[in-house]
Amino acid sequence: MQDDSRLQGTRRPGGRTARTRAAVFEAAMAELAENGYAGTRIEAVATRAGVALSTVYRRWGNLDGLIQDLVDEITVELPIPDTGTLEGDLTEVARIIVGLHRHPVHRPWLDALIMTAVRDPASRHTLTETIRVRIKRAATVVDRAVERAEIPAGTCADEAVRMLAAPFYYRIYISGEPIEEDLPERTAARVLAAIRAGTVRSGG
Amino acid sequence: MQDDSRLQGTRRPGGRTARTRAAVFEAAMAELAENGYAGTRIEAVATRAGVALSTVYRRWGNLDGLIQDLVDEITVELPIPDTGTLEGDLTEVARIIVGLHRHPVHRPWLDALIMTAVRDPASRHTLTETIRVRIKRAATVVDRAVERAEIPAGTCADEAVRMLAAPFYYRIYISGEPIEEDLPERTAARVLAAIRAGTVRSGG
Known part of the structure; x- marks a missing residue:
């Protein structure tokens, strides 16, 4: 019980630098949630965090x-499922996507990143990089399934992840249709069927 | 050669009402392309079209x-492919989606609709309705394949279309990754594999 910072999920271990980082991230998420991307000023983030602007x-x-940096940290914290089967892992990855989009803190900055990218193509790199890192991370579950010979070698892991994620983003940002409770399982089953049929390979 | 309006693709047949409609649509698309959804005023559309605001x-x-109304007209004008096979038809539907998003007039108002929907959930109905009508229209090719017993009865046509369309919207609006030339064929093959495996049925 000596290290009581371990008892609080929201408190980060580490020294002053880590505390500054956590305070600035928390302030940035709050400002983004309240004001959107366009309305967020770095000065307001610093003030809210109680950190010098120069820092x-x-x-x-x-x-x-x-x-x-904030987005990278959140992405790295996303769990990589390991249920023992690819179908189970893909279902979990889909549930994580749904959870992020229902999260009261994460959803606003995802919305902000997407709106900014559509409005101003020059600033879309943040969103593109965020998604690229997430695809790579989730692709681990597909690579593992290839390693244990559950699916054919030559399967493109990134492409399988895109196929899994796309219907959720499509409903949330494009069609506006609700996400049914069993959509993660059903989408995972579809991706697996396409993989087994040999249709999810790298582009020519 | 009597009806020379048939020779010009951009001219609409019909009387004064049809001409007014065409002029207003053309003006609205130009205003949306120049100013975005938020910057488009109905007064400017009327002036540009040379039509009374009261009309x-x-x-x-x-x-x-x-x-x-504009979006409905464009949607109704989208062709429904009939190549003889579901894979061919799905590939064509995917190519039509890609074509719309590369079109210099259509892309700006699609962007505008999406940005508006993300920024202001109360105004997302226009986008949702647009997509709903498009899904229904494209679903015709799946229903036809069921009728000719190419795929199992009980296949959910709307869901097949969502699965086909989602990876394109995902790349364009979310990941920002390029759309490879053969993505329509490859996506069609994946959807067909998932349908054949019996995984594209209506939700429980």
């Missing part, structure tokens, strides 16, 4: 750099 | 009504 600039350069 | 109000009520 924020030195560390992240600008708001884009800060958001990229 | 526009009487006919469409407001800008949302006008855009909905």
Whole structure:
């Protein structure tokens, strides 16, 4: 019981640097949630975090750099499922996607990133990089299934993840249709069927 | 050669009402392309079309009504492929989606509809209705394949279309990754594999 920071899920271990980082991230998420991407100022983030503006600039350069770092941290914290079967793992990955989009803190900045990318193509790199890192991370479950010979070698793991994720983003941001409770299982089954039929390979 | 309006693809047949409609639609698309959804005023559309503002109000009520009508007309004009096989038809539907998103006039208002829907959930109905009508229209090719016993009865046609369309919207609006030339064929093959495995049925 000596290290009581371990008892609080929201408190980060580490020294002053880690505390500054956590405070700035928390302030940035709150500002993004309240004001959206366009309305968020790096000055307001620093004030809210109780951190000198010069510290924020030195560390992240600008708001884009800060958001990229924040997004990377959240992505790295996303669990990689290991249920023992690819269908189980894909279902879990889909549930994680749904959970992120229902999360009161994560949803606003995802919306903000998407709106910014559509409005201003020059600033879309943050969203593209975020998604690229997430695809790579989730692709681990497909690579593992190839290793244990559950699915054919030559399956494109990134492409399988895109196929799994796309129907959720499509419903949330495009069609606006509700996400049925069993959609994660059903989408995982479809991706697996396509993989087994040998249709999920790298492009020519 | 009597009906020379048939020789010009951009000219619509019909009387004064049809000409007014065409002029207002053309003006609305130009305004949307230049100013986006948020910057488009119904007064500017009327002026540009050379049509009395009262006529526009009487006919469409407001800008949302006008855009909905415009979007419906474009959707109705989208061809429904009939190549003889479901794989061929799905590939064509996917190519039509790609074509719309590369079109210099259609892309801006699609972007505008999506941005507006993300920013303001209360106004997302126009986008949702647009997509709903498109899904229904494209679903015809799946229903036909069931009728000719190419695929199992009980296949959910709408769900097959969502599965086909989602990876394209995902790349365009979310991941920002390029659309490879053979993605329509490859996506069609994946959807067909999932249908044949019996995984594309209506939700429970």
